[in-house]
Amino acid sequence: MTDQVIDVTDLRRVYGGGFEAVRGISFTVGRGELFALLGTNGAGKTSTVELLEGLAAPAAGRVRVLGHDPYTERAKVRPRIGVMLQEGGFPAELTVGETAQMWAGCTSGARPVAEALEMVGIAKRSGVRVKQLSGGEKRRLDFAMALLGRPEVLFLDEPTTGLDAEGRRETWELVRQLRDNGTTVLLTTHYLEEAEVLAERLAILHEGRIAAEGRVADVVASQPSHISFELPDGYFLGDLPPLAELGVTGHETAGRRIKLRTDELQRAATGLLLWARDARVELGSLDVRAATLEEAFLRIAKNVEHVENGASGPNAAAGRSAGRHGKKEMTV
Numbered sequence: 132m133t134d135q136v137i138d139v140t141d142l143r144r145v146y147g148g149g150f151e152a153v154r155g156i157s158f159t160v161g162r163g164e165l166f167a168l169l170g171t172n173g174a175g176k177t178s179t180v181e182l183l184e185g186l187a188a189p190a191a192g193r194v195r196v197l198g199h200d201p202y203t204e205r206a207k208v209r210p211r212i213g214v215m216l217q218e219g220g221f222p223a224e225l226t227v228g229e230t231a232q233m234w235a236g237c238t239s240g241a242r243p244v245a246e247a248l249e250m251v252g253i254a255k256r257s258g259v260r261v262k263q264l265s266g267g268e269k270r271r272l273d274f275a276m277a278l279l280g281r282p283e284v285l286f287l288d289e290p291t292t293g294l295d296a297e298g299r300r301e302t303w304e305l306v307r308q309l310r311d312n313g314t315t316v317l318l319t320t321h322y323l324e325e326a327e328v329l330a331e332r333l334a335i336l337h338e339g340r341i342a343a344e345g346r347v348a349d350v351v352a353s354q355p356s357h358i359s360f361e362l363p364d365g366y367f368l369g370d371l372p373p374l375a376e377l378g379v380t381g382h383e384t385a386g387r388r389i390k391l392r393t394d395e396l397q398r399a400a401t402g403l404l405l406w407a408r409d410a411r412v413e414l415g416s417l418d419v420r421a422a423t424l425e426e427a428f429l430r431i432a433k434n435v436e437h438v439e440n441g442a443s444g445p446n447a448a449a450g451r452s453a454g455r456h457g458k459k460e461m462t463v
């Protein structure tokens with residue numbers, strides 16, 4: 132049986148004034164797994180993570196971290212978890228080294244400060260005051276502090292915000308190493324590529340509810356693939372074989388450019404290419420590709436809103452504005 136390190140059942144969080152930010156979510160994270168919590172701004176990620184970290188009590192539902200309630204049994208859970216909040220909030224006048232020393236003093240079984248700073252690549256900034264650090268360096272310091280206690284479970288709330296491309300990749304490598312060494316990681320991020328390269332499973336939150344959950348590959352595979360190309364002069368969409376017979380579920384046209392949507396990429400691509408060969412048609416700028424997590428995310432968030440808002444909702448407006456930019460989208 133899998134060892135569930137994080138176990139969340141029907142979790143709810145209500146703020147003062149009665150606003151329900153988390154509306155009954157359930158998920159589990161196994162030992163050594165990297166789970167990503169994604170969502171639009173205000174979806175409820177931080178509100179959820181704070182409940183897992185024991186910083187607040189849920190309005191309803193159940194949270195277990197390492198088998199304990201992180202709020203009522205904080206003393207049992209806190210020494211075994213590492214938390215990287217969105218804002219570290221360290222004293223601005225202390226140096227990086229002093230901050231780490233102070234933090235290590237409050238952490239039982241802390242790893243050597245120099246080791247933690249080295250792991251995140253800011254050891255050479257040890258003598259610099261926190262207020263003089265760049266945004267990306269502050270994120271690294273936050274990460275180092277989360278690692279000081281050699282945590283079994285690591286909560287990373289947008290760990291690479293403010294990092295440049297190289298810094299982001301270095302952080303990903305470190306997160307991978309930690310996971311490979313058995314650390315369980317719960318990550319929230321707005322960088323979908325980050326979730327795609329790091330996470331085994333994910334949940335997409337939307338307005339306090341889970342809109343999609345599962346293995347990253349399955350969530351992506353649940354979304355349609357695309358084939359786009361340009362037809363030469365004198366050819367039109369109607370010259371293609373019947374799209375439904377190719378397994379195409381929708382299409383968009385913009386001038387000569389055609390984009391087909393399909394759940395059966397091989398069948399659609401094969402049918403299109405055989406037609407092009409037989410008709411001696413050169414398909415310009417041909418691009419055949421499976422969905423990305425970003426597309427899956429956007430479609431899932433959009434579909435939820437569409438269902439909630441009906442035809443007069445914001446997506447109907449988005450559809451109309453797409454039309455104004457000369458694009459037509461249809462479902463076959």
Ligand SMILES: Nc1ncnc2c1ncn2[C@@H]1O[C@H](COP(=O)(O)OP(=O)(O)OP(=O)(O)O)[C@@H](O)[C@H]1O
Pocket residue numbers: 146147150152170171172173174175176177178179
């Ligand atoms: N202390 C608070 N009091 C009242 N409402 C709050 C409070 N903190 C957050 N909220 C609201 O709860 C909702 C969820 O916020 P939360 O910060 O959890 O979202 P998030 O998914 O982490 O967003 P982001 O990606 O922007 O960080 C938002 O509508 C937010 O305005």
